[in-house]
Amino acid sequence: MPADFNWAIGGEAGDGIDSTGKIFAQALSRAGRHVFTSKDFASRIRGGYTAYKVRTAVDPVQSVVDRLDVLIALTPRTIEENLDELHEGSVIIYDGERTTMEDVEIPEGMIGLEVPLKRLAEEAGGAIMRNVVALGAACEVAEFPIENLDSALEKRFGSKGQQLVDNNKEAARKGQDYVDEEYDHEFDYDLETTDEDYVLLNGDEAIGMGAIAAGCKFYAGYPITPATDVMEYLTGRIENFGGHVVQAEDELSAINLALGAARAGARSMTATSGPGIDLMTETFGLVATSETPLVICDVMRSGPSTGMPTKQEQGDLDMLLYGGHGEIPRFVLAPTTISECFWKTVEAFNLAEKYQTPVYLTADLSLAVTEQTFSPEEFDMDEVEIDRGKVVDDDTISEWQNEKGQFKPHAITDDGVSPRAFPGTVDGAHMTTGLEHDELGRRTEDTDLRVEQVDKRNRKVETARSEEDWSPREFGDPDSENLVVSWGSNEGAMVEAIDLLEEEGVDVRFLSIPYMFPRFDLNEAFEDAEEVVVVECNATGQFADVVEHDTLTRVKRVNKYNGVRFKADELAEDIKQTLEA
């Protein structure tokens, strides 16, 4: 029996795939099992193939693999789409009475369980519960105690009344009983439960939660896949902490609203995806020049233009590092796991305020929309620290005034950081602008002042380089001569790939880089390495280019850009071949 269990439900968009998958994932999580989910969805509201996949084990899981043990197929296409992941002994649950599924053929070697999902659901109180019947059937196949499913159903439907909860529980039991009675088969799965309590969340939710934890009070955004979940998470929650969400008319407005709130002293954020970053780039320069602390989150998807909005890619790095006219200091943070989405968001707010600089926080679609289980302690709120940087008040502002009593918001300092006075501070009234300016914030074209202000802003990066910890996350064998470097969501697959490689006799040292700028100095690691492989989800190797630039060393590249995240087993194979090449 394999250590992990891989399950999926697939059908057409509109079939309730997402909520059904989530209920099953929650049932597993509540049963003390680790869960990692992935979604395969198309950019349409109804129709088209869509699937929700769950990988679960007692030990932590942090990637997907090329294997599917139990599949609930609501359409024939669901089977076709997953053929390469299904294997001998895979179980396919389907409704043979559904018109489109009547003539479906179960591939040889696999076990087809024909369950009248709709009919049983109607018996339990309504056809709409057919997916829950299927979940009950899956519980029987996997010998998973159905009480855990009950608990997830209560969470999902509890607010809609006990009757609905009871009907759903009944529907699940009908599915379970049907399989038990009709099929005389010992399945090869037995999902163990534990006493652990896990939380299950995705990267967008972790970013939203991190924002509230960091004291973010203002969010403005425009809906865009796959960043919208951040706004949806904050809406209805941030108000409980004295904050507010504005749905703007476009991304140009969103970043300007957020900029205004930040100037007023609020911790402020916007989130979008690549096309939105394009639009925000105009104001990004203003944010940087006016030295306004702002967190701008980019949840990457496939580009360019509208590309593949619902698919994975890490193609925005160049834009985040270099986008915008003129030269602009900025920080670029790229969380590598879902829990890091939380912690890096907190850090982003601190860096933004300490250095009065815009901070790009970039996640990719795979981090944003997939869910993973964690111990709640992973998000220990007592560990959250807030650093607001050099804020002056009515009493301290005089230290930063000139001889005429005028406040100097852009004072030249050794560390490059100037004082901040929130509006309302007595005798702090000042100007700020995207034009080059003097210490008072007033426009200047004076050549010396220009150089002083540019140097001052750039000095913040040097200060941050020496004062902050830009270390990567390290895995694998620290003494290995094979060095793998990656960023973003690839970490999970790579960490599992390390074990698979080890089984094949290949050892690697793996550095997962969470800071794109400023960056960890890779030179020392490179000196110790014989071979270096950079793994990323794009075609041109944007991060590999950066790494080569930093180290003046050629690297090998593993790139994936078909819109699908790396799978652990596939990645292990790619790395092995690349090292051997």
Add this chain to the structure above:
Amino acid sequence: MSSEIRFTDFKSDKQPTWCPGCGDFGTMNGMMKALANTGNDPDNTFVVAGIGCSGKIGTYMHSYALHGVHGRALPVGAGVKLANPDLEVMVAGGDGDGYSIGAGHFVHAVRRNVDMTYVVMDNRIYGLTKGQASPTSREDFETSTTPDGPQQPPVNPMALALASGATFIAQSFSTDAQRHAEIVQKAIEHDGFGFVNVFSPCVTFNDVDTYDYFRDSLVDLAEEDHDPTDYDDAKDAILDGNKEYQGVIWQNEESVPYGEKHGVTEDMSQVDEGAPEGAMDLVREFY
């Protein structure tokens, strides 16, 4: 402190670089008078502007100020006001800034009805780029980029505002100092988005919409039988293509500003030293 505030306290020590005779001098003076008259002081006032001649206003005024990018001053102003409702927020723009590149933001700022004041310095020309047609230029107005005139009807900003659900629409004339300040003051006092289109003549590039033209043609609504709280009266004045009006044209007395409607009334600038109290509940939600 506010009782001692004079409008000159809102003046900075920078000399404006507007052309001698520019309407923007009067527009700005009226704004400063209105701010002083409504009991504000520079430390509780935030002025936002975009690009162009109008965009320079934050430099010449003394207050908290941000000079932003072209056309996007309104969302900045809304962000400032929502984050700290104790501030008096005034947004200044030009006709290009407000009705061309920023037209989308204008419509939605009007809809949003955040309690702030929007003053548009309308000179019906692009001045700082040296004389091209603006969205309010006349159809036959010859410029360097429109030698035969734009050949498109000008935008009617007040009609745009009214159609978008404006709660306060006014128009004034920069050189009619007393009246202009009084109109801006009413906009500040309005609960919601106070929109004032100000005729602010460009003496360098616009020889059609001149001081003389406005002096001769402006009709003051205070001297007419006009009720600004009557929607039909407002609509008739706004859609009357034959006359230019000054005064408060429309005021919705039922206006509830965004902040009040959405419960955004607290200063957001203060943050706890660690995660806010109750933050662990956010984690528990994910069980």
